Amino acid sequence: MEIPTEELVKVLEKRNKQPDTLLQIIDEYGRMFIYYQSAIDEIETKLKIIDRELSNPGTIGRKNVIHQIQTRVKSLESIVKKLERKDLQFSREIVEKELSDVAGIRMICSYIDDIYAVLDSLAAQSDVTVLEIKDYIKNPKPSGYRSLHVILEIPVFFFKETKRIKVELQIRTIAMDFWASLEHGLRYKLETDDPDLSRRLEQTATTISNLENEMLMIRSKIEAQIE
């Protein structure tokens, strides 16, 4: 759990929060952190189990169906800032109701067909509820951004209670992740809107998408030779 930054203190001061309120907020975040980190652990384990089975020669038998899993609980500072943008106060109830990306998992797959195969398997599990799917692979963002964003809900069993907790799962391929990471870094630096550079960035997304499809076709040919 991270320690609140000066910037967070400033945001709270702007809202005329007293020091004891700040302590209350930190305490509340500490409890939320346990809930959200636990929900991340549950989903991450489910993904690792699917990956382990798929690596077995008897199933898909391809290593690295899931190339990498990254996780994070949204920092207190980011939560407060996001609520601020929506003109909302901080409380656990409001966070649970209004924010669906406090628990975040990014799963990076090798190939695009793996994305849907893993999601279908996860969604079929009896304790997993899919609340929302935003498919920016079928419908890329104007920036060129591609990824599958899914909001899941799972029950987590604690010492004396069971809580249903939301987790945002972003699924993308290695190629999509390469693009998103670099574009994110560049867009940060791009101070004013530059239509030419934006268009060129968007074109790189198309190039990467073509490259990725070609790799997939080559993989299919090789698999067909083995069978």
Ligand code: GTP
């Ligand atoms: P948020 O308030 O940002 O959560 O908006 P939203 O709920 O509409 O979420 P959206 O589906 O747009 O996804 C937000 C997340 O997707 C961001 O935190 C980024 O990780 C990623 N993302 C969305 N658009 C882009 C983009 O154009 N470039 C990059 N690099 N990442 C993006």
Ligand code: MG
């Ligand atoms: Mg979001």
